[in-house]
Amino acid sequence: MPAPTQFLKYIDSNTDAFIKRLGDAVAIPSISSDPTHRKDVFAMADWLNEQLKQLGVDTKLVDLGRHIMDGEDLPLPPAILGRVGNDSAKKTVLIYGHFDVQPAEKSDGWNTEPFTLVVNKETGQLIGRGSTDDKGPILGWLNVLQYHHENKLPLPVNLVLCFEGMEESGSEGLDDLVRRESEKGGYFDGVDCVCISDNYWLNTRTPVLTYGLRGLSYYKVTVSGPGRDLHSGVFGRTVHEPMTDLISLLGTLVTPQGDILIKGVDEMVAPPDEEEKKIYANLDYSIADVEEAAGASIALSSDKVAVLMGRMRSPSLSIHGIEGAFSAAGAKTVIPAKVSGRFSIRLVPPQTPEKIKPLVVNHLQKAFATLGSKNKLTVEELHGGKPWVADHRHWNFEAAKKATKAVYGQDPDLTREGGSIPVTLTFAESLGVNVLLLPMGRGDDGAHSTNEKLDISNFIEGSKLLGTYLYELADIQK
Amino acid sequence: MPAPTQFLKYIDSNTDAFIKRLGDAVAIPSISSDPTHRKDVFAMADWLNEQLKQLGVDTKLVDLGRHIMDGEDLPLPPAILGRVGNDSAKKTVLIYGHFDVQPAEKSDGWNTEPFTLVVNKETGQLIGRGSTDDKGPILGWLNVLQYHHENKLPLPVNLVLCFEGMEESGSEGLDDLVRRESEKGGYFDGVDCVCISDNYWLNTRTPVLTYGLRGLSYYKVTVSGPGRDLHSGVFGRTVHEPMTDLISLLGTLVTPQGDILIKGVDEMVAPPDEEEKKIYANLDYSIADVEEAAGASIALSSDKVAVLMGRMRSPSLSIHGIEGAFSAAGAKTVIPAKVSGRFSIRLVPPQTPEKIKPLVVNHLQKAFATLGSKNKLTVEELHGGKPWVADHRHWNFEAAKKATKAVYGQDPDLTREGGSIPVTLTFAESLGVNVLLLPMGRGDDGAHSTNEKLDISNFIEGSKLLGTYLYELADIQK
Numbered sequence: 001m002p003a004p005t006q007f008l009k010y011i012d013s014n015t016d017a018f019i020k021r022l023g024d025a026v027a028i029p030s031i032s033s034d035p036t037h038r039k040d041v042f043a044m045a046d047w048l049n050e051q052l053k054q055l056g057v058d059t060k061l062v063d064l065g066r067h068i069m070d071g072e073d074l075p076l077p078p079a080i081l082g083r084v085g086n087d088s089a090k091k092t093v094l095i096y097g098h099f100d101v102q103p104a105e106k107s108d109g110w111n112t113e114p115f116t117l118v119v120n121k122e123t124g125q126l127i128g129r130g131s132t133d134d135k136g137p138i139l140g141w142l143n144v145l146q147y148h149h150e151n152k153l154p155l156p157v158n159l160v161l162c163f164e165g166m167e168e169s170g171s172e173g174l175d176d177l178v179r180r181e182s183e184k185g186g187y188f189d190g191v192d193c194v195c196i197s198d199n200y201w202l203n204t205r206t207p208v209l210t211y212g213l214r215g216l217s218y219y220k221v222t223v224s225g226p227g228r229d230l231h232s233g234v235f236g237r238t239v240h241e242p243m244t245d246l247i248s249l250l251g252t253l254v255t256p257q258g259d260i261l262i263k264g265v266d267e268m269v270a271p272p273d274e275e276e277k278k279i280y281a282n283l284d285y286s287i288a289d290v291e292e293a294a295g296a297s298i299a300l301s302s303d304k305v306a307v308l309m310g311r312m313r314s315p316s317l318s319i320h321g322i323e324g325a326f327s328a329a330g331a332k333t334v335i336p337a338k339v340s341g342r343f344s345i346r347l348v349p350p351q352t353p354e355k356i357k358p359l360v361v362n363h364l365q366k367a368f369a370t371l372g373s374k375n376k377l378t379v380e381e382l383h384g385g386k387p388w389v390a391d392h393r394h395w396n397f398e399a400a401k402k403a404t405k406a407v408y409g410q411d412p413d414l415t416r417e418g419g420s421i422p423v424t425l426t427f428a429e430s431l432g433v434n435v436l437l438l439p440m441g442r443g444d445d446g447a448h449s450t451n452e453k454l455d456i457s458n459f460i461e462g463s464k465l466l467g468t469y470l471y472e473l474a475d476i477q478k
Numbered sequence: 479m480p481a482p483t484q485f486l487k488y489i490d491s492n493t494d495a496f497i498k499r500l501g502d503a504v505a506i507p508s509i510s511s512d513p514t515h516r517k518d519v520f521a522m523a524d525w526l527n528e529q530l531k532q533l534g535v536d537t538k539l540v541d542l543g544r545h546i547m548d549g550e551d552l553p554l555p556p557a558i559l560g561r562v563g564n565d566s567a568k569k570t571v572l573i574y575g576h577f578d579v580q581p582a583e584k585s586d587g588w589n590t591e592p593f594t595l596v597v598n599k600e601t602g603q604l605i606g607r608g609s610t611d612d613k614g615p616i617l618g619w620l621n622v623l624q625y626h627h628e629n630k631l632p633l634p635v636n637l638v639l640c641f642e643g644m645e646e647s648g649s650e651g652l653d654d655l656v657r658r659e660s661e662k663g664g665y666f667d668g669v670d671c672v673c674i675s676d677n678y679w680l681n682t683r684t685p686v687l688t689y690g691l692r693g694l695s696y697y698k699v700t701v702s703g704p705g706r707d708l709h710s711g712v713f714g715r716t717v718h719e720p721m722t723d724l725i726s727l728l729g730t731l732v733t734p735q736g737d738i739l740i741k742g743v744d745e746m747v748a749p750p751d752e753e754e755k756k757i758y759a760n761l762d763y764s765i766a767d768v769e770e771a772a773g774a775s776i777a778l779s780s781d782k783v784a785v786l787m788g789r790m791r792s793p794s795l796s797i798h799g800i801e802g803a804f805s806a807a808g809a810k811t812v813i814p815a816k817v818s819g820r821f822s823i824r825l826v827p828p829q830t831p832e833k834i835k836p837l838v839v840n841h842l843q844k845a846f847a848t849l850g851s852k853n854k855l856t857v858e859e860l861h862g863g864k865p866w867v868a869d870h871r872h873w874n875f876e877a878a879k880k881a882t883k884a885v886y887g888q889d890p891d892l893t894r895e896g897g898s899i900p901v902t903l904t905f906a907e908s909l910g911v912n913v914l915l916l917p918m919g920r921g922d923d924g925a926h927s928t929n930e931k932l933d934i935s936n937f938i939e940g941s942k943l944l945g946t947y948l949y950e951l952a953d954i955q956k
Contacts, residue, residue, distance in 0.1 A: 214711060218809045227773015233692060233897025236794030236824050237736040238768055238785050239776045243797040244734050251729035256722050256849040258715040290716055295705015295815075298717045298852040307716050316714030318813050319721040323806065325799030326820060331696045331860045333822055335796050337773075342804060344811055346714045371734040374776040382809045419711025 001156070001475050002406055003468040010147045011463050018143050018459065019126060021051075023117035025099075025135040026128040032077065032100035032169040035069050041077040041165045044099045048138070048163060049080050055145040057082040057161065064166075064173030076173050077165030081187050084145065085158040091473055092158040094191040094431070096423065097138040097198065098167030101130035102448045109450040125453040132441035132454040136462070137197035138163060140440055143463040144470070156474035160191055167198075167423070175426050182430035192478070193396040194427045194435040195469065197462075201442045202415055206284040207404045207465070209397055210437035212312065212416030213424055215347035215387035217356045220323075221249060221364055224338035225375035232333040240373045242339045243325055249377075250341045252367045254317040258300050258310060260345070262363040265315055268351050272313060280308040283413050293443070312416035316346045342382075346418060353384025388425045389416065394434040399472035406472075407465045438469065479634070479953050480884055481946040488625045489941050496621050496937065497604060499529075501595035503577075503613040504606040510555065510578035510647040513547050519555040519643045522577045526616070526641060527558055533623040535560040535639065542644075542651030554651050555643030559665050562623065563636040569951055570636040572669040572909070574901065575616040575676065576645030579608035580926045587928040603931040610919035610932040615675035615944075616641060618918055618937065622945040634952035638669055645676075645901070653904050660908035671874040671951070672905045672913040675944065679920045680893055684762035685882045685943070687875055688915035690790065690894030691902055693825035693865035695834045698801075699727060699842055702816035703853035710811040718851045720817045721803055727855075728819045730845045732795040736778050736788060738823070740841040743793055746829050750791060758786040761891050771921070790894035794824045820860075824896060831862025866903045866913075867894065874912040877950035884950075885943045916947065 011018075030044035031037040045061065052059050061078035068074070077100065104114035112118045117128040126136070141161075148155055166172045181187035201208045223242040230239070252261055260266045272280075287299045287307055299307050310316065324339040326332045345356060361379050368377045390397070392414050404412040421437070428435045440462035446452045489496075508522035509515040523539065530537050539556035546552070555578065582592035590596045595606040604614070619639070626633055644650045659665035679686045701720040708717070730739055738744045750758075765777045765785055777785050788794065802817040804810045823834060839857050846855045868875070870892050882890040899915070906913045918940035924930045 214714075216711075216811070218811070225772075225774050225776045230772060231897060232794065232796040232798070232822060233694075233824060233895070234789070235772060236692075236796050236896060237788035237792050238778060238896075239772050239774075240734060240778060241736075241796055243799070244732055244736075247725060247728045247797055248734060250725045254722055256718060256726060256851045258719075258722075294703075294708060294713060294717050296703050296717075296852075298703045300716060300718060310715035311712070314715050316710065318710040318714050318719055318811070319725055319803075320710070320810055320812055321721070321804030321814065322800050325797075325805070327799050327801055327803070327805035329801060331820070331822070332798055333694070333696070333796070334798055336799065342809070344710060344809070346711060373734045374774075417711070418714060418716075419709060 001471050003464070003471040007147050007467050008464050011143060011460055014143070015456070015460055018139065018463065019119060019456070021142070022126060022131065022136060022139050022459065025139060026117040026130050027115055029115045030100045030130070030165065031103045032166050034103055035072045035074055038074050038077070041100050045078050045080060045165055048099050051142055052080065052082050052161070055142060056149045057084050057145065062177060064177065067172050079174065079177055080161065080163040082161035083159065085155050087158055090157050091192045092160060092190050093470065093473060094160045094162060094188060094194045094427070095141055096162050096194065096196045096427065097141070098134045098164050099138060100165045100168050101133065101135070102168050104129040111451055124456045126456055126459060127451060127453045129452055131452055132445040133447035133452065134167070134198045136454040136459055137440045140197065140459065140463040140466045144467040147467070156471045160188060171423050174423060178423070178426045179430045188431060191431050191433060193433050194431065195438050196421070196424060196435065197438050197440050197466065198421060199417060199437050199439045200445055200447065201439055202283060202285040202413060203289055204442045204444055206410065207408050207412045208415050208439055209392065209400050209404070209412045210415045210417055210439065211392040211397065212389040213387060213420050214418055215351065215353065215385045216344055216420055217347055217353040217360070217384045218344040218382040219360055220340050220342055220380045220382050221246070222338065222340040222378045223249070223375050226335065226337040229337045230335040232335050235335055240375050241335050242375050243336055245368070245371055245373045245375050246322065246339050246341050248371055249364055249367050250319055250343065252363070253319065253343060258316060260315060260317045262359055264359045265345065265356060268355065269315060269348055272309065277305055279414050280305045280312070283308060283415065285413070311418040313348055315348055315351060317343060319343045347387045349387050349389050352386050353381065357381050385420055385422050386425055388428055390428070390435055395476045395478055396434040396436045396473070399476045400436055400438055400469050402472040403465055403468035406468050407461055438466070479949050481942070481949040485625050485945055486942050489621060489938055489945070492621070493934070493938055496617065496941070497597060497934070499620070500604060500609065500614060500617050500937065503617060504595040504608050505593055507593045507607070508578045508643065509581045510644050512581055513550045513552055516552050516555070519578050523555050523558060523643055526577050529620055530558065530560050530639070533620060534627045535562050535623065540655060542655065545650050557652065557655055558639065558641040560639035561637065563633050565636060568634070568636050569670045570638060570668050571948065571951060572638045572640060572666060572672045572905070573619055574640050574672065574674045574905065575619070576612045576642050577616060578643045578646050579611065579613070580646050582607040589929055602934045604934055604937060605929060605931045607930055609930055610923040611925035611930065612645070612676045614932040614937055615918045615940070618675065618941040618944045621941040622948070625945070634949045638666060649901055652901060656901070656904045657908045666909060669909050669911060671911050672909065673916050673947065674899070674902060674913065675916050675918050676899060677895060677915050677917045678923055678925065679917055680761060680763040680891060681767055682920045682922055684888065685886050685890045686893050686917055687870065687878050687882070687890045688893045688895055688917065689870040689875065690867040691865060691898050692896055693829065693831065693863045694822055694898055695825055695831040695838070695862045696822040696860040697838055698818050698820055698858045698860050699724070700816065700818040700856045701727070701853050704813065704815040707815045708813040710813050713813055718853050719813050720853050721814055723846070723849055723851045723853050724800065724817050724819050726849055727842055727845050728797055728821065730841070731797065731821060736794060738793060738795045740837055742837045743823065743834060746833065747793060747826055750787065755783055757892050758783045758790070761786060761893065789896040791826055793826055793829060795821060797821045825865045827865050827867050830864050831859065835859050863898055863900050864903055866906055868906070868913055872912040873954045873956055874914045874951070877954045878914055878916050878947050880950040881943055881946035884946050885939055916944070
């Protein structure tokens with residue numbers, strides 16, 4: 001069923017109050033990665049918890065313990081769990097969001113104070129740290145709750161909330177919580193589907209539903225030889241140089257065109273069928289958009305489908321850097337004794353870090369053997385995460401498609417993201433239900449950058465979208 | 479003619495006084511690279527100048543101006559020029575040395591205070607910063623002068639001294655001085671040959687005369703593309719990555735066996751004839767010595783001649799590192815926007831930086847073109863220096879060979895060094911005379927390292943060698 005017209009009107013007519021509330025949230029510098037701001041993350045949890053309680057949500061703060069950061073033993077900010085409704089005749093939707101933010105200083109290049117929400121009436125933008133990542137989306141849910149609470153109307157679904165304060169610092173403590181509460185009798189028991197609003201449209205025009213994220217397999221490959229750094233005058237052309245070997249090895253991994261040369265990695269992924277190709281062809285995203293975002297005309301192909309598939313449904317291999325070599329300016333004539341290359345592979349199904357690792361290790365060992373070097377090779381996997389792809393024909397997505405069409409008057413683009421949001425996979429695996437990524441903001445919001453913003457229209461229409469999605473969920477056929 | 483027996487006896491019987499004087503020199507921490515020690519370099523110049531005057535040398539301190547170091551405008555320590563004798567019937571020898579030293583702190587790993595000369599009677603070593611590099615050799619000359627001054631004996635040759643205090647910091651100001659004073663009517667006008675004692679034996683057993691040094695051509699190759707660093711999740715396999723391109727380029731430069739793949743570089747050097755090969759075969763230096771110095775069994779070959787030629791008479795290419803990429807620990811998933819590889823080529827005659835540069839630039843441009851990348855390439859030469867090879871059959875060397883045989887009872891090894899001592903070439907080119915490198919210390923002295931030492935026997939026999947060399951020079955046929 002469509003959302004009540006009253007709801008849509010309510011959102012429109014309360015725009016100023018909603019923006020003011022977002023300003024209150026942005027004003028709390030809840031930077032999770034900075035120990036000196038840890039108290040602000042706690043303050044943000046308290047503020048949000050208070051808001052939720054005022055809107056009739058039954059909440060609880062869950063202590064996630066302590067951790068070490070920058071050598072300091074710190075308390076982790078609590079997760080906020082909440083529930084609205086417990087009607088067994090209704091579907092139960094789990095909503096995830098995070099109330100911590102990335103660091104920001106005016107001196108980083110912000111045009112305004114990052115923790116003062118600035119309303120630019122001319123551009124229609126709300127500028128401030130956390131505006132789009134992820135306080136805006138969380139407050140979108142509050143806007144929906146407020147309409148129902150003030151009008152004493154029941155929600156069309158049962159809502160389970162899970163908000164955390166450590167997302168920008170590895171979601172520490174959350175995985176355990178999710179797994180524990182997903183068990184029989186746990187807080188999340190009975191959840192039918194999940195909705196996460198923590199990513200972005202591809203562009204500035206077209207709403208998006210996201211059904212996939214790439215995984216990651218991160219490697220460190222080390223070549224060592226000399227007992228200490230050597231002088232290139234004294235030892236050049238007398239000994240095997242670790243840098244020469246490492247450069248050779250790193251050169252065997254990927255072509256300048258992005259093809260992965262580690263046997264079995266690209267081959268593990270089935271080619272797309274015609275229907276899937278159509279998804280990419282239909283996306284409102286051009287090579288010009290990719291190149292604008294990258295800041296240069298450096299797309300791997302002039303074929304839009306090829307470029308978008310490269311990001312969304314293909315593995316990729318990037319070489320990040322070298323540790324132990326000379327990395328400064330100047331002209332040091334050193335032969336570094338021990339150098340470590342770092343590279344990572346973004347994974348797509350059916351790839352997993354476990355399946356990829358032996359291929360990588362075997363490839364490097366074989367390549368090293370062909371060098372005929374007397375140096376030593378070691379390969380380490382630093383960390384990994386599985387990719388995630390959801391069924392975008394699932395009723396959870398169908399409800400979101402209908403809601404998007406209703407609010408925005410257009411069908412959403414169906415996207416897969418090139419990066420990772422690890423908690424997505426945790427929810428999908430722990431609960432065994434469909435997870436939908438339903439972004440509120442635009443591709444140019446600058447989530448982790450300076451001058452982060454959320455367009456007023458995205459905040460307001462996005463709030464309508466979240467509410468409408470709940471109504472469409474309510475009576476869609478499971 | 480051989481040195482007078484009285485001279486040799488004098489050196490032996492004054493060992494303790496000579497060691498004490500070396501201790502006085504070592505006690506002045508004349509670190510030229512540390513602005514806070516600049517006053518000590520001046521103090522060292524004064525101390526040395528005073529010593530020379532007391533030994534009858536006619537000296538002058540030459541102001542070399544000022545320079546900027548670590549953002550500080552500092553006076554350069556003076557060069558000390560000196561002269562003993564001006565007999566047109568005698569040969570005139572120019573002696574070079576430097577009275578500044580490398581930095582040293584006990585906390586670097588020294589077993590003793592670096593600026594307190596420690597006499598280890600058990601090992602026969604004199605331990606302290608500057609003991610072998612280059613205060614020991616300079617004081618060797620003082621020992622020779624003292625004998626003649628105390629006994630009111632004329633030197634068998636005219637001596638011109640040139641001692642500087644900035645050798646460990648690029649010999650700033652010296653090149654101009656040498657060029658100026660080498661002109662007609664200059665301080666060095668009339669010099670017949672040069673002797674520099676500022677390098678080392680190959681091993682711990684066999685005296686050495688050195689007749690060659692490699693030159694250097696240092697390059698920075700930069701690949702840039704994106705407008706800023708990109709996230710590998712979002713952009714992996716959509717754009718040309720500068721690191722992938724740079725790794726490919728660096729991989730085309732040199733094989734793990736040390737062969738230079740830049741067309742024309744290795745080919746520019748004529749292969750050795752059988753006579754030259756014999757020099758390397760006869761050197762008292764084994765692959766085990768090379769590997770012990772390198773700290774691992776990583777020699778490029780099991781053929782001693784091949785390994786020694788690699789260092790002494792072949793060009794070499796070393797990759798030093800990459801600027802702009804991720805170089806820390808951890809697992810950052812960045813696509814660096816602009817990365818610069820640094821590599822250098824050690825040169826041997828007839829190679830010069832000017833001849834090598836077009837080959838390098840052309841090679842990199844061609845290799846980059848084959849990558850099919852849309853990124854941008856730039857190649858810069860950061861600095862260069864010509865190689866130097868002297869005629870080791872010249873009377874200057876013949877005199878040193880006779881002196882070595884007389885003092886050590888064995889023929890010296892004839893070596894070429896893999897590194898550079900730029901002032902050598904300046905003297906050779908400015909004066910147009912033969913330059914001899916006549917080292918005092920051993921290969922394990924640790925010149926720039928912790929626990930730098932000079933063996934007492936090398937200090938004493940080395941002093942005899944320097945004096946004997948002057949006597950052999952005196953009557954050798956020009």
